[in-house]
Amino acid sequence: xxGQRTLSxxxxxxxxxxxxxxxxxxxxxxxxxRASCALDRRFKHFYLKARMVSYTDKLARYYSKEFDxxxxxxxxxxxxxxxxxxxxxxxxINFVSSNASEPDDAVTLTIPDILxxxxxxxxxxELSDEKKNILSxxxxxxxxxxxxxxxxxxxxxxxSKLKIKxxxxxxxxxxxxxx
Numbered sequence: 001x002x003g004q005r006t007l008s009x010x011x012x013x014x015x016x017x018x019x020x021x022x023x024x025x026x027x028x029x030x031x032x033x034r035a036s037c038a039l040d041r042r043f044k045h046f047y048l049k050a051r052m053v054s055y056t057d058k059l060a061r062y063y064s065k066e067f068d069x070x071x072x073x074x075x076x077x078x079x080x081x082x083x084x085x086x087x088x089x090x091x092x093i094n095f096v097s098s099n100a101s102e103p104d105d106a107v108t109l110t111i112p113d114i115l116x117x118x119x120x121x122x123x124x125x126e127l128s129d130e131k132k133n134i135l136s137x138x139x140x141x142x143x144x145x146x147x148x149x150x151x152x153x154x155x156x157x158x159x160s161k162l163k164i165k166x167x168x169x170x171x172x173x174x175x176x177x178x179x
Contacts, residue, residue, distance in 0.1 A: 016046050111136055123173040131166040134159055 017023050022042060028035035111132070112121045124132070130152070137148045145156040145163070152159065 012047070012050060015050075016043060109140060111139060114139075117174070120170060120173055123170060127166060127169070131162055134163050135166055138163055 017026065022039065025035045025039040025042065029039050111124055115121045115124060124135075127135070133152060134148055137143045137151065143151070145159045148163075149156040149159045
């Protein structure tokens, strides 16, 4: 029969009959009722142990996969500068709350203070007040587009567009400055 396996093809039975005491009970089971009962009990015990090992193996595999998933998730949480979803101007850092209180003796920074070259500082000074405010809210106050739009009484799309345009202008000044 194609669907049925023989005794020698079943790994579980082969490992059970690897014990000589089980083979002896098997040979005696046809004419000794007690040998048949003892063989059944031993096989049930052996089968339960085999199932327990199988179950433990599956649990270990499952939890190791879950552990790996958690570790990958934790590693990916540290990458704050990678783009969030398909919107390339939104990164995970944009979603970090800036509600932390600053100490009283903190130094107040402005955008020109953190720009590395005089050329960039000059380009920043030539920007419109609206673009300067958007950049300041984004960089220094770490507000997202929605929060900036609320403060400036405009749409988040407009804020996003102006922020991208402003950053492109500053990047082009920096790129031309290096050439």
